[in-house]
Amino acid sequence: MPQLPTAPQTHSAAVPDCAPATVTAEELCDVAQALIHSRQNISPKRLAAPGPTPIQLEQLLAAAAAAPDHGQLHPWRFVIIPLDKRALLGEVFAQALIERDADATPEQIASAREKAHRAPLLLLAVAQLGPAEPDIPALERMVSFGCALQNMLLSAHAMGFGAGLTSGQAMRSGHMQKLFTLAAGEHPVCFINIGTASKRKLQQARPGPWEFTSIL
Secondary structure: OOOOOOOOOOOOOOOOOOOOOOOOHHHHHHHHHHHHHHOOEOOHHHEEOOOOOHHHHHHHHHHHHOOOOHHHOOOEEEEEOOHHHHHHHHHHHHHHHHHHOOOOOHHHHHHHHHHHHOOOEEEEEEEEOOOOOOOOOHHHHHHHHHHHHHHHHHHHHHOOOEEEEEOOHHHHOHHHHHHOOOOOOEEEEEEEEEEEEOOOOOOOOOOOHHHOOOOO
8 A cells, every 4th residue: 555645633533423322433434334335236127016105205305305416406307117018118128129130039039128117116226417507518417417326326225225326329319219208318327226135146256445546
């Protein structure tokens, strides 16, 4: 590890106002670190009922709103796909497959449709990158969008649910644009899948902090 510059300690860690009075800053830090490092991306195939309750869903969405957001643009939009609308999404997946592969078999088309019926809670995450903001470029807004997603994933994990992000070539389909009535400057980025994890994989090795960090 490189030699780090040192600075005098001017303050000690403080417990956020939202924390219970009996929780210390160190305990809160330990919980946060445990949540971050134990989070996994769970495949929708491994997500079963029950999913979040309406109250828990609102808490997940509120977590997204706590993301860093320069200019308070909230450059994200989420669309919940309820169970009775999953067939519409499945048809979008099927048509997108047929458009890019005219030789797709009936089994492959059926499999594409089935992907819409997996996780108990399914949301489309839409990045809102227009109109142009001279002081807040699109790249910065995408950072805020990603932070909103991470807040939701960590909150779902804290509730005991499994969660994962999925995407694919169907995201670029005109059928997707039409189903979700996406406006100019809106981009469907991924689906958020949340439910009870029926199975988890072994935690994959993650890069060490100094593999992607340097000192000027």
